[in-house]
Amino acid sequence: MSLRSRPVVGLTLDAEQPGGYSRYPWYALRCNYADSIAEAGGLPLALPHHPELAESYLDLIDALVVTGGAFDVDPALYGGGASHASVTLRPGRTAAEHALLLGALARDMPILGVCGGEQLLAVALGGTLIQHIPDVLPNALEHEQKTPRHEPGHTIAICPGTLLARIVGAPTMAVNSAHHQAVLTPGPGVVINATAPDGIIEGIEDPSRRFCLGVQWHPEFTIDPGDRRILAALIAAVPR
16 A cells, blocks of 8 residues: 555656667657656656566556557567567567566556557456557558647547446547557456457456556547546556
């Protein structure tokens, strides 16, 4: 139980190779991840990539956000076979996030998976992924939108009776879209809570846990009123 005035929310980082900001490898995270968590009442804390220290990091936080990024989950983690030509891997980041997720699940810590974080959450819960949406659904929407990420790319339908539906309080949301992969099967006992108009899974949740939610879009951009409600609900799920 947290005795802090603000629950500490761990945010996973991206990692970049030398160039741009530094001649040496560096971590990266968009400001709006931390800003939106702080606005929702949390204390954001960045988590570097040390899978062997996952339990120590989890001792410091009250909730976990697995952020998105321009890379993919290794198909070896979910029995997906050979990697599609479009798949880009970041093994160090995935290993760290996977360790944090497994540890957070074991503790029943509030978890929010965002975009690629939702996909890794699905895998950690026993699910599988579509490696490249156009190969499976040729007439799919443009899930890698050409417009800026702070603008909506399409709408989603929220499944009645789900945690997401209770949080958002509306049957639909306008969301941004920056992915070429998606959840194929959500895992045993895991519930689909949102879909795109083309049928692609846009959200999952595990109703057996305190707060275990994955969304395929980026609520940190707060495009739709439901986005702030999702972040506020994560903070509210921390035991006091």
